[in-house]
Amino acid sequence: MSTHQKYIIPPRAAEKLLRLIYDDEMLDDILGDLQEMFQDRAQSKGLFRARMHYFKDAFLSIRNYDLRRKRKVIQNNSIAMFKNYIKTTFRTLAKNQVYSALNIFGLALGIAACLFIAQYVSYEYSYDKFHSNHENLYRVKYMVYRGGELDIDCAAAVPRVGPFMKENMPEVVDFARAFPISGVFEKDNRQFREKRVQIADPAFLKIFDYPLIHGDVETALEGPNKVVITESIANKYFGRTDVVGEDINLYTWIEAKLEITGVTADVPNNSHLKYNFLISYETLNNQTRNDDGTASSETAWGWYDFNTYVLLKEGTDPKAYDEKFAEILYEERGEDFEKYDFKAEFPLQPIIDIHLYSNLLQESEPAEQGDGDTVFFLSIIAAFILIIAWINYINLSTAKSLERAKEVGVRKSMGAYKKQLVNQFLTESFVLNLIALLLAVIVVIITTPFFGQLVDSQISRAFFLQSNFWLAVAGIYVLGSFLSGLYPAFILSSFRPIQVLKGKMTTNKSGILLRRALVVFQFAASITLIAGTIIVYQQLSHMKKLDVGFDMTDTMVIRGPQVFAVDSLFGSALSSFENELKNNPNVESVTNSSNVPGDEIFWTRGMRNQEDTQDKNFIVYLVGVDHDYFPTYGIEFLAGRNYDKSFSADTANIIINKATMESLKISSPEEAIGKKINLSGDKGTIIGVVDNYRQQSVKNSINPLVFPLAENSSSFITVKLKTGEYQAAYEDGKSIFDNFFPGNPFDTFFLDDFYNKQYANEQNFSRAFTLFAFFAIIVACLGLFGLTSFTALQRTKEIGIRKVLGADVSQIVMILSREFLILIAIANIISWPLVYLIMDGWLNNFTSRIAIGVSVFIISALLVVLIALIAVGNKTLSIAKTNPIRALRYE
C-alpha cells in the first residue's frame, strides 16, 4: 500500500446513496473504507472494475442502515424530547380548558359524523358482495320497446330466457330463476302469511352463497314439492332447525304439501334478494302444464315475473355478451318482433349494482332499494364536516398563537431548533386528535343502534369488527393530525424570538387572508347544508300534502284470506263477511280489490281499441275491484258510471282511468264512454272514466289503469271507518274474520301508514341530512367562537382607545362583528348557486317537485347570521365591556 498513489475520485452517485442512509459519523467511517478499497482496486484491477465494485459495496451496505438508527437514538435525545412534548401538551390543555374543550369537542363531533356516514355508506356499498361469485353474477333485465319507445323496464324477466341463454351462450356457467309469491303456510294448524317466498331453480343455491345448515345443496331444489327454509322460519314453525324431511303446507294459488329438503342460515341483510322459503321450480311447472306436457313456466316469452340470474365465466365482458345475445335472440324471436312491431331486450345488470343503481319495475325489495346518488352525496357531506372540523382546529390553534408566542420565544432563545418546535406542535396536534378520535369512536359505538334506527338502515356494531373501519379510523387520524397540525406548527415555530419577547407581535397578512378564506369555506358548507335540509324537508311535505286523488283517512285494510276449503264457496263467504262487517256501527263501507293504493301492481296486460291492429297494444295495469271500490276510496268519475249490481252485463264492461283514455288516443272522458276495447283478446266496452289518482307515490309516474269487475278479488279488503274507533273495529273485524275464514291470519294495516312508507327513503334522507347539517353548524360555530376571541384579543388596544375616546358598547360590538358578517355574506353568495345546482338535480328525480324559492336562501342566511351572532356576541360583549385601562396599561 504505497502512500504515493494518485487519488482517484470515486463515483459520486454511490456516495449520495449512502448519504441518504447514514448520518455523518457513520458515513465517514463506512465511506472511508469503501474509498480506500476503491483506490486499491483502481490500482490493481483497473478503474472500471473498481467502480463496479464500489457500486456493489455501496449497494450492499444499505443492509446496514439499522446500525445507524441504533446509534442515532443514543446520539440525540428525541425520545426524551418527545416525552417532554407530550408533557407540555397536557399542560397546555389543562391551562386552557375552554380552548381545549372547544378543540376536542369540535374535532370529535366532526370525526363522529364522518364515521357515522362511513358506516352507512360502506353498508350500502356492501350489498351482495358476500356472494363469492359476485363479480360474475348478473341479473337479466327485461326491456320492451314499442314503436321505438321504452315501454317496460323491468327487473324480472321471462321464464324462457334463462334456459335459452344457457343453451346458446357458452359464457353462461349456470343460471337460476326466482319467482316471488306470497302465501299462507300451515303446520300443525298454525298458519302464517309469509312474504319473501321464492320459487327457485336448483342452481339458485349453487350460484349464490346461501349456505345450507341442513340438507344437500346438490339435490335440495330438485323435483316437485320441495322447499328450503331459513333457520328462523324453521324455529318459527318447528322450534328447531334440523327439520329436513318434515312437511309444511302451502296455500296460495298453488296448494301443495311441501317437503323440507334444506335449511339455510338467514339471508344477510345486505342482500338485494331475500327469501324465507325457496320452493323448487318443478312445483311451479306442475301448475302450469299445457296439454302437450310442456310448462309455460319454462316456455313463456311474455310472462315477466322471473328474476333471472346468470353466472358467467370469469372475465366475460357483459357488453359484448349483450350484443351477441341480441343477435341470437333476434334469430329466435325476430319474426314475432316484426309481426307485432315491438322489440325485447335482456341486458345484463351486475348484481352488485342492483341495490344502489337500479330502480326498475318489480324490484325484489322495492322498499329497500338504495340510491347511489344519495350515498355519494352523504360521502361528500362527511368529507365536508371533517374538513370543517380540521379547519376549526387550524383556526383555533393559530388564534391561540399570540398566547403561545412567548413560549415559543423562550424556547427558541434557549436554543430550540425550528424543527423541534414543529415537532412539538405536531405532537400536540396528534395528541389532541387522538383524544378527539377516542371520544368519537366511543360515541359512535354507543350510538350506532340509534343512528341505524334514525336512517332505517341495518347497520350494526358488527361493523366495528371489520378491518376497514379501523383502517378508516387510522387514515382519518393520521391525515387529520397532519393537515390540521402542520399549518399552526409552522406559524408558531416561525416566530422571531426577539420580537416576541420584546412584545412586538406583528400578524402577517397572508395568515389573516387564509383564516378568512377558511371561515368562508366553513360557512359556505354550513349554509349549503342548511338550505339543502330545508329543501329536502319542503319537498317531503309537498309530496305528503299533494292531492293523491283518493281518501286514505280512517281506512283499515285487511289482507284477504288465502286458506279456504272449497273454492266455489269463497265468493259467498266473502260477501257474507263484508255484510257482517258493514253491520258494525263504526264501519262506513267495505270493498275488496286486488290492490290498494300504495302497492305495486303486477297484473298487466296489453290493451288497444277494438278496431286497431295488435301492434297498437300498450301495457295497462289492472286492479280488480268490486262495486264499492270507487265510492269507498272517494275516487271521482270524470264521465260514465260505476259498476252496478243491477246490470249483470257489467262483467263485460270496463272502467279506466284518464291515463288509459289518453293512451287510447281518446280526447275527452265523455267520448270514451261506449268505446269498444280489446284487452289481451278479451273484448269490452268502456262504461266509466275515473280521474287519475296516485296509485303509487309521486315519485312514480301515473300509469294507465284498468279496473275490471272482479267481485271475488281476495287480496285486500278495505274497511272505511266512520270515526277513529280503530280498536273496536279491529276486534270486531277479527272475530268475524276468524269465524268466516278459520285458519287464516288476521292481518291488517292502516292505509295512510302503508302509503307513506313509500317515502321512507326520502324521510331517512331528510333525517340524516338534518342531523349532519346540525353537526356541521355546531362545529363551524365552535370555530367562529374561537376566532372571535382571537380577533378581539388582537384588537384589545384598539378597543381600549376607542372606548377612551368615547365609543359605547354597541358600537364596539358592531365593529367586532362586522368582519364576520361580511365573511358570512361572501359565504352566502358562494353557496347559493351550489345549493341551486345540487338540489335542483335532486328534485328532478320527482315527477312532482317544488320550485326552489328565494325564501330558502333568506331563511338559511338569516339562520347562519343568527347563529354566528350568538357565537360571536358573548365574547365580543365581554371584551367591549372590559375596562380600557387594562388594555392600555402596558403601553
Place this chain on the structure above:
Amino acid sequence: MKGNNLGEFEELILLTVASLAKDAYAVSVKEELETRAKRVTNISAIHSSLYRLEDKGFLISEFGGATQKRGGKKKRFFQVTSAGFVVLREAKELKEDFYKTIPQLAIIHI
C-alpha cells in the same frame, strides 16, 4: 443470554481483530480474512459484524488515521475488550471439550 452467543463468522472476525492488534479496521480485517482464512466477503458484511460485536460489548472502537486515500476520512479502529477475550476463550474451550470426548474409534474409521 443472546449476547454471549458468538456466530461462526463473528468468532472469526473477533479473532482477526485480536490478531491484528492495533491495526484492526474494516478494510484490514477484510484483507486478513482473505489471506488467512480464504474467506472472500463483502465489506458490508464486515461492517455489520464489527458494529454488532461492538453493540454486544466484545469490541470497542476509536477514530484515527485519516489518509488521502480514504478521501480524508478517518479510520475506525477496533480492539477486543476483555469480555471479547472471555467469549473467545469460552468458545475455544467448548470446542476442545467436544474434541476430547470424540471416541477414538470414529476417527480410525475415517
